[in-house]
Amino acid sequence: MHELSIVTSIVESVTESLAAQPGLNPGARVLEVRLRVGALASVVVESLEFCWGIAAEGTPVEGARLVVKVLPVVVYCADCALDAELEGVQSFRCPRCGRPSHDLRQGRELEIEAIEIDDGVDQAETKKEKEIA
Numbered sequence: 001m002h003e004l005s006i007v008t009s010i011v012e013s014v015t016e017s018l019a020a021q022p023g024l025n026p027g028a029r030v031l032e033v034r035l036r037v038g039a040l041a042s043v044v045v046e047s048l049e050f051c052w053g054i055a056a057e058g059t060p061v062e063g064a065r066l067v068v069k070v071l072p073v074v075v076y077c078a079d080c081a082l083d084a085e086l087e088g089v090q091s092f093r094c095p096r097c098g099r100p101s102h103d104l105r106q107g108r109e110l111e112i113e114a115i116e117i118d119d120g121v122d123q124a125e126t127k128k129e130k131e132i133a
Contacts, residue, residue, distance in 0.1 A: 003047035007055040014061050014115055025119045030064040032116040038071045038109040039089055073107035
């Protein structure tokens with residue numbers, strides 16, 4: 001189950017990101033971590049979610065919610081000059097013309113999209129969102 005090593009790396013990245021934020025309260029807690037996972041990333045979302053609590057235990061990420069957005073496979077068809085979302089991953093053919101396409105535009109991602117934190121400083125502004133580029 002490589003998902004445990006994946007979420008462990010995500011927890012480490014989020015923790016490092018928190019530590020690198022200037023002016024952030026040292027007691028800041030992570031409320032939510034949003035991931036973008038492509039359909040071809042060879043990741044079982046249920047396993048990620050299962051391992052999340054284990055990997056986050058004892059870190060600033062403990063108790064945070066993991067939100068996983070699964071991205072479909074998108075290929076570019078040169079004949080049709082369009083990006084096309086595939087119905088499945090069994091056939092990499094343009095759904096419009098049926099020609100094979102090897103130009104993958106989306107589907108292999110495994111990235112942190114955003115981290116939502118509570119810095120605990122001001123009740124009126126308890127949530128700050130940090131976009132990860």
